[in-house]
Amino acid sequence: MNNNSNIINNINEIIKIFDNSKKIIISTHFNPDGDAIGSALALWNYFKINNKDALIIIADDVPKNMQFLEGANKILKFNPKTNLHHIKQADLIILEDMNDYSRSVMLADELQEANAQKIVIDHHIGMNINSNNSLIDSNSSSTGELIWRIFSQISDFKLTKAIAEALYVAIATDTGNFRFPKTTAVLHRIIAELIEGGANPNYLYENVYNQNSFTQMRLLGRALSNLKLLYQGKVCLMALSEKDFRETQTNYRDTEFFVEKTLSIEKVKIGILISEVYQRGEFKISLRSKDDYNVQKVAFALGGGGHINAAGITLKSQSMDNAIDTVLRNIQQIV
Template sequence: MKIQDIQAIQLWLSAPKKIAIIPHRGPDGDAMGSTLALYHFLLKNNHQPTVIAPNDFPDFLAWLPGSETVKIFEKDTENCTKILEEAELIFTLDFNAFHRTGEIMEQTLAKLTAPFVMIDHHQKPDDYATYMYSDTSFGSTCEMVYNFISFLNKKGDIDKTIATCIYTGILTDSGSFRFPGTTGDTHRIIAELIDLGVENTQIPVLLFDNSSYSRLQLLGRALQNMKVLEKHKTSYTSLTQDELDSFDYVKGDTEGIVNYGLSIKGIVFTAIFIENKEEKIIKISFRSQGGFDVNQFARDHFNGGGHSNAAGGKSLLSMEETLNKFEDLVTKLTI
């Protein structure tokens, strides 16, 4: 992060401020961990922070300290808009383009006059932030929040509560420390967080071993639907709205299912296609191993983006048409 940006933010934070903190739509562990870590840090420094999520976060993240204070924009748009308009400083975490918050919130953010601070690790950031900490080399925004607090010479403020939020985001976005963005520095930070009292044996249980029976049945259906294009080192699966409904789907139930496609020997590229009839889209998650860039693939073909080995996208076509398009594209790839 630029020294002049750090100094400017230090000046902004030298007196109590009303501050809004925003994660992306469909917030995951890194989005919620980073925003809540920053929330507790700012609260500790006598500011008035508010986390405003575009929509609901999954139940398996509801144990995070401070999650009960999070405002949901789509449920309370009028009040959330008022908070945003009154904010003196706005942090956007784990995303780098307003459209990642949804159409209505995107329009609201575009009208605000307060300075924005971006902390994010995705590629190709939009030019909206006054102060930017953007670096694709990091495996998680939570690791960047740890660094951000250190840049402000406030590392001593990181207590067990803040550490728990940061640990959660690093753990989830690193694929339990398996993804390429995990470095020696990542593990050194994790060691410091554990020394601060983070319950590193309990958090994975809360995140990964807390499924409903219906969620496991839904996983089974997704695995039954999986198709392997062995010649092209690709696999994919899909879930229709009817299938989601039949297994009492709740937000978060499909989290992580896409990764099963990479557990097949010889597979380098995988995807999951999930129908959302309410939004009239097919939501897509892409994953890869090695040098195949799913970020570019998502940008080129499915109005998406993300990281080199993990990205998302969407399709306005039917499920059948979307899957046919995907298979046709894959047959033309060199993987």
């Protein structure tokens, strides 16, 4: 594994490869977020106006709150029968917001084995893909910011509304709406250009964030009313049982933004959400933290994965109490 966090190759070389490629595939990680989808669509819209044959193929469905973006309805969910041939025939594959083939799960082998030239554009550490022309910068807020860095060096680049909206969503979602640590003055200048290019912050926020269902909010109500503080108030535990989901007609997928709420409580450094997936005898665990509290360690110890401040685990367990015990025993190591 290459642990360089910055592999900034010649951006002009990347632009030349864009120019010389005829069949382009853009792909990103499973369970795609706003940065993954927004960055893919920014590239796709750029290639489209430049009359390039480009396709986005991913391992998942496009999240509901990203479907309004221009081109989102053209994104293909990987299917070996209907679209594998596109990957095989491509002369360029752009992998963005990921740096390890395993992040694209069922697509991983197909992408790795494809003959096409590959470009990785990403802001995570731990680059694990062989590529001579990549743009990796872990000091960057988002992949969207890196895509902008490339676009801004294209001499005849024209910022369209579709590109501006896609990049705005990419950057806004990966910076928690411009409040995470990598939110810089430079980034705000980029955002200013995107707004001038047609991105409307209010419209985009409404479409991306204010799309919760009524049942989801009732589930959140339950989650909040049962919160527990542990370890002198440093750890906050949120737990949702099968009963909670059943009685609110929801499921574990409806909890996407819940665990972040725990970190809004004063003094809390680590937030835990445990959701029971009754049908499978599983518990989905989401961990979030602040500062140096390393929840990745806990996730790794229990067979999960993630980053220092955000990680996840799927745990087989007899009961909710057992699952909580297991997680807390490991949390103890990092508090």
